[in-house]
Amino acid sequence: MSRDSRERTLTSKLTEALTSSLNLSEVFANAEDLLFRLMPADYMALCVSRPGLRGDYDWWVTKMPAPFLACYSERAEHDFVRSAVVRKPNEVLRDSEMVTHRKVLERSQWYAYCRELGMPLEHVMSVLLDVKGGVHAGLTFYRARRRPFSRRDQARLQALTLVLTQTVRNCRMYGEVAARGQMLGAFFQHQATRCIVRVNPFMEEMRTPLTTALLMKWFHPSELGPLGLPSVLVERLALLAARGGTGAFGLDTWERKGEARDLAGQDLRVTFTHLPMQSGQELWALEFQELPRAIPVPEAWRQLLTPREVETVSYVLQGWDNQLIAEHFGRALATVKKHMQNIFDKLGVDGRTALICRASLMFRGTLS
Structure with missing residues (x-):
């Protein structure tokens, strides 16, 4: 089997692992070995921010020293990796793109700190996943030997960035809710969700009353198809389903600007979420949000x-x-x-x- 064929097989297995559960610990355990095989490294870390708590993260890590996690929030300001990726969300960066020169890296406090922990940081590759909803995640690979990450390594991780982002988002949005009971029923106990779930994907399973109200407010009856959903959303869902739940950034969201007098100054955003299989059925959730067009001052x-x-x-x-x-x-x-x-x-x-x-x-x- 050629190298390209092996990579395609690994990528397919990894995508399957990343969509195997709504529990991030389970997902990461299933995907860890595949990630290391696709992007060989000595250490790897996934951190997910806690909404409203700046600099506070939940960590899913491999082989990293415990003090690294315990003291990260105190040392974060010296982490040149974090400083670089926050400027370019969803873009995979290698250390050569984070610092101007190799000597800058070696003289950094972060480089010295990692060596003190017994985790030499010679080369790094990282991406900040912009999950939305006030959440972001960072996935970082470290090499303790002087073997730079290649452009091929970078391209492989970049190709996975969308499904990684969707995985973290789905686990954060639905994981805690789904853990409390049967997945579909649990979604609709969660009043903020306001979503439609569809199976295979063109049979509507259930919807919240709030969803019906939003559809009536934002769409003319002539825009609704025979299933009661706007045709434009059904078309987008069909496109995503044909891609196996992945696609270009932005494909999993759809927006409409309010033009009528009662909608002025608002946008409607619909987010499409590919859920784990249930009883052999492919499930999707559509979440509707009304957003003011101007961002208020926090x-x-x-x-x-x-x-x-x-x-x-x-x-x-x-x-x-x-x-x-x-x-x-x-x-x-x-x-x-x-x-x-x-x-x-x-x-x-x-x-x-x-x-x-x-x-x-x-x-x-x-x-x-």
């Missing part, structure tokens, strides 16, 4: 910023640039730039994009 930020800075942030979150803000308030551009730098410093972000991303994650984490 309440926690209002306590850190001056009233003028809060006002400035509110316009940044609406997509205004510095020049437009300066013209609107009749201020000098230099003054607005100074306000922005003060805001970045107070909030601990390194720029406008990071500020908007963090506000968006914080806001989505508060949605019911």
Whole structure:
């Protein structure tokens, strides 16, 4: 069997393992050996953030020293891996793309710390999975010997990033609920879910009353197919099912902008989730969320910023640039730039994009 054939077989088995359960511990146990075979490394770690607790993570690890986990939150600010991947979510990075030069890596506090723990960090490959809903996850591979991760290694992990993201999201969204009883019944005890579950995938199994209300609000009767679902959503579901539950980033979500008077300023987002098989049936869940178009200033930020800075942030979150803000308030551009730098410093972000991303994650984490 050729190397390409072996890789395709491993990737297929790994995808199956990653969708085998809604319990992340079980999923990771099933996938661990396959991940190491596909991306040979000495250490591996998966961490998943806890919504609302900055720097606090749940860890699923392989061969890593216990002090690494116990002290991570205290040392996180020195982790150049974390600092690099948060700037480029869903993009796999090698250490050569995280630091400007090999000597920078070797002189870093993180490099020295890992060596103190008996876990030499010579080469790293990592990706930040943007799970949404105020949650992110990091998957990192470490090599203790001087054998750099190749572009082929990077491409293999990049190809798996979508299914990894979906796995973490599904386990976080539904794992705790499903553990309390029969999976389908448990979903609908969870009032925030507001989803439709379909089988194979074109027979509707059940829906919440809230879902029916949202369909009536956002879709004209002429847009609904014979099963009572909008044809556009059925078409998207068919495309995802044909791909085995995976696809390009963004394919598992669909959005509509509110144009009618009663929907102005809102968007409807539908998230498609491929669930583990039940009694031989392929299951999907469709979750509906109404989102305000402008991201509000997080309440926690209002306590850190001056009233003028809060006002400035509110316009940044609406997509205004510095020049437009300066013209609107009749201020000098230099003054607005100074306000922005003060805001970045107070909030601990390194720029406008990071500020908007963090506000968006914080806001989505508060949605019911």
